[in-house]
Amino acid sequence: MTAYDAIVLAGGAAERLGGADKPGVLVGGRSLLDRVLAACAGAGTTVVVGGRRPTGRPVTWTREVPAGGGPLAALGAGVRHTTAEHVLVLSADLPFLGASTVGALLAAAGEDSREGALCTDPGGRDQPLVAVYRAEPLRRELALVATEHGSLAGLPLRLLTAELDLARVEAGPLDSFDCDTWEDIATARARIREHGTVLDEWITAVKNELGIDLDVDTGLLLDLARDAAHGVARPAAPLTTFLVGYAAAKASSGDAPEAVADAVAEAARKAAALALRWEEEAGATKSEADPQ
Incomplete structure (x- = not known):
């Protein structure tokens, strides 16, 4: 598998959750953040952009400037701590993201002419926070956007992705499922208790709790x-x-x-x-x- 570093964006105000600490919300006994960290366990360096909180494995912590400056500012802060040729970028609210989707993104981003790859959801919408970017063009475009606008704070991610040659990887209906509301959280919690998934979810949670790999x-x-x-x-x-x-x-x-x-x-x-x-x-x- 292609060597990569990972950046997980775990900031934001979570306004639709009433200001709750969204990355720390539990789904199946594991925080949303830990579930995402499990999907990128193969990263050489994992950078979490957001406030410090307990995690199931060691990570590098950093914050965007100013705090709450949005995903583009957070990405700019996180990429400074990476050294690999490819950077996996994820939001911290993806309870069902799997290692297989990460592998598919890395494979697509590894094509010679591509500058990265991102997931598209079942509705065909791009998901720039479920993506792999080549580090050199990522840093280049971040610098250009910052120069043009004075900073990265408050800017939309499309200013970055529109300038990159990105492959598209179709995500399964659950891989791109994110938790923005309490209804989403309830849906995720119910999904892991379904007959076809509950045993795998439980065994994974127990191994995580006991530190068993x-x-x-x-x-x-x-x-x-x-x-x-x-x-x-x-x-x-x-x-x-x-x-x-x-x-x-x-x-x-x-x-x-x-x-x-x-x-x-x-x-x-x-x-x-x-x-x-x-x-x-x-x-x-x-x-x-x-x-x-």
Whole structure:
């Protein structure tokens, strides 16, 4: 993947939220800012433009001048702290932005003749705060706009994007979903609890809370829990999965995350086989007691 730095714009007055600290609003137990930071975890340097607040990983903090000067001024402040050839620019209110969309933007921006790439939402509207820009033309255009207008404060982003040759990447309906109102927040909170997404959202939140950077086969663990509950007893499900995690941690202490994931898978396979043996044994005992 193309090396990049990231700038996350986390300022603004959030007037439609009654002045609430929008980047700090929780969706699925994680702040909006942390959800965005997770999508750009591959950045070499991540700069957050806005007031300091707790984050799930280290970032570089800066502020636009004057404070509240708008997204163009914030972008100008953030880019001073970046060194990579490509700069990912994101707003801090994108609860469903995924790493795959970041990768698509980086790939499109990496084309030889392009000066960057931005997302377009399902309505075809450009999203300049879900974008990747080449650093050199970005700095050039920011300097030209500042010279022409005296400063970047209060200016619209289109003054920048109109002068750059940008590729367009179609975003999914959720990737560009931003939270401007409490209704948007309520929609996001309801969306993560839907049947098809709630487990992934919950596991991600738990790993974030516990400081675990590990991808495991959740399907394998769910199958194990089912087998233990069905073949042994219902309380066996959570206890068995706990013991699998403990065994994996003990067997792979100090190893890379990939080795830990392999250890989880191996322990889960052993425990699942044991649960099936218990079930078979119970069935055999019943048939022996009632040989009809």
